[in-house]
Amino acid sequence: MSADFHFLRPQVLWALLPTVALYVLLSRRSDPRRRWGRMIAPHLLDHLTVRPGGGWRIRPIHQVTAVATLASVAAAGPTWEREVSPFAEDTAPLVIALDLSQSMDAIDVQPTRLERAKQKVRDLLALRPGARTALIAYAGSAHTVLPMSTDVTMFETFLDGLSTSIMPAPGKDPVAALSLADSILARDSVPGSILYITDGIGADRVDAFVEHEARSPDAVLVLAIGTSEGGPIRTGANEFATNEAGGRIVATLDRDGLDALTASTSAFVAGSTVDARDVERLQRRIQSNLRQVQQDDPTARWKDAGYYLMIPIVLLALLWFRKGWTVRWSAVALVLALAGCSGAGSESEVRFLNLWLTPDQQGRRLYEAGRYEAAAARFADPAWRAVAHYRAGAYSEAIDAWALADTPDGAFGTGNALARLGDYPAAVDAYDRALAARPGWREAEENRDYVRSLIPPPPEEDPDLPEAAPPPTFEADSVDFGNEEQRGERGEVPQELLSDEQLAEIWLRRLQTSPSEFLRRRFLIEQARRTGDEGAR
Incomplete structure (x- = not known):
């Protein structure tokens, strides 16, 4: 973690300089010795100065400095871990x-x-x-x-x-x-x-x-x-x-x-x-x-952890309502916030969240909680809204949202949604668009090849066959299938024309023994093939 820690926007840290300067300036101004030292003799100033009892206390300047410092660090975007892509698998193979x-x-x-x-x-x-x-x-x-x-x-x-x-x-x-x-x-x-x-x-x-x-x-x-x-x-x-x-x-x-x-x-x-x-x-x-x-994936985005600093910032801001710490506009803002949140149910909750989080931040919180439908309703970013729809199983809505995001990821997601809906040719076209924008994308190539294999081949037409005659408009007097002796002979498909998967499926259907016996025979055949190949080499 320590080796990966860095800031996404380090230039924002320059805001700490005026914060420190403000603290030093206000601290000097609050010192009565500095304010009256040129006007009153030092031996008299000691007797005229009223020192508050109780030692050092937290003053508003300390709180303002802490809030400004935390806000600058949060805006700089501290991070130490990468953000997993929403297309990544949730469970490891x-x-x-x-x-x-x-x-x-x-x-x-x-x-x-x-x-x-x-x-x-x-x-x-x-x-x-x-x-x-x-x-x-x-x-x-x-x-x-x-x-x-x-x-x-x-x-x-x-x-x-x-x-x-x-x-x-x-x-x-x-x-x-x-x-x-x-x-x-x-x-x-x-x-x-x-x-x-x-x-x-x-x-x-x-x-x-x-x-x-x-x-x-x-x-x-x-x-x-x-x-x-x-x-x-x-x-x-x-x-x-x-x-x-x-x-x-x-x-x-x-x-x-x-x-x-x-x-x-x-x-x-x-x-x-x-x-x-x-x-x-x-x-x-x-x-x-x-x-x-x-x-460890170098292509993954870094996760901005600055949002977590909002918690101590808000807690420190609450101290401004203490008597004597007069930041009058804070009380006004609180009254307005409570008035805006008046109501019941989810509407008041949304109004309250709007004060602190953007729609995309609210959607991300719902998304991480697994509430994909609610997250889709909150996201303003069409790409994230499409991902939330996809996770919720609303593939048509996901396609509509990805249509607003003209990116390789949008084309890739559109292909996934179309494949889920069974529109394989359109899904292949979407994967082709993603690969045209990002050549060599392995996931898109694998998905395209797999979906393309699901498309049934078109039926072959024999050009030598005449066009089919229109069906008769009358019914036959009788139906005769011909003499049994003149029927053709029963034939078999050569096994070399079938793939290993097709042969295994036919064998499994014909096999009337237990799974144990089936596995024993299959393992024996595989071992015999391996031994034969090694002997041939």
Whole structure:
């Protein structure tokens, strides 16, 4: 904070010079020795001067100087943090990397480490309503369970199907999960976080996390599941993993690897708790990482903190109504203010606020409180009024307001509102206008490309086909579909003409097994492809 502190309008601080000069001048004039020293002999002046008792007192000149000083500093615009853009995401994207190695079946945490980890995922999703979250499962290999999604029901479906037996490769490879999480977050323009829910990272894997921290703004967090005492690994009903000698294998929490990770990186490691305190800490950390990255954005505006100084200025101004501190016009202003605020309800509140805050300042206070409709009614700036309408879901009103702000941001916001209304071609045109005014704007390019992909292609017309004849004006005597034997043969669409997403959707519809079996087969196919590609290289 101290390194970023500066003034937005430092030239206003020159107003402090006349303030200091006025204080010195009035202080000299109030000293009776200076006023009468040339007229009365010094040995007589001491006996003729009446000194007030009680020592030093606060006088009106002190109050006026304090108010003038604070007003000059406030007008100079002190600031130390940046203002987050209203188009920025409210919630940080998150990739959850869930450890499905065999040690997660240990029962030192009831019922097992894996079941406790699943519950923590559910608790975390409950704290992130509407937030984009992806889920990765990893053991000796890493696989995407769900891409970025806000659908909690999908997570619930696939969480129930996760078990250590569905993983195609044994082991524990958190680096593979880190690489996969990076590829998911790379498609997002907002910095995110990667949360490992595991019983260990491995001290030999820390170097990969050090390298990741040096090149990526995405934060790494770890929720450690397990105990130092450890527990046997359950393999079935009343069955546990054993070693060659027939003794039970006890899996312990890898504290050495976790300590090495925290010592070498800024990764946040939290231990699991019985209640939701652990996931609450993680959610606060995820959000703080997003705010920190947004604060480091050099394109963001600095937040003017001078408004906060209005509070002590007003409190000091109230002292002017003390008896003997005669600033008569202050009492008149108070009477007029009370008369202007007479009435009831919101109208009197607005009249009172108009005395102290501009319409845009009032709108900003309402906007930050989440009262977007009320904020839109108070904003005078069309750009901010459009943003408030957009946040309130009034997209048509937002478009009308942005039409008054001929700026790249206005065109970008218009494109977002048109896309929300389903007018995709018009939204693409708006994004094109924004990019013409600000070339290379990544967010506008990404939104335009995404919205353009939603526009259905026009139907193709065959020029060789004759024009369709007008429909008959009479009804047929009978309808005959022809001989069944003369019907054409049933055909199939070649799979190479379908994309991976279309194939997966068809497969999922045809699959009559559980989500666990579906994930097991999909992970096995993905691992076979990777192994084949590595063998070919």
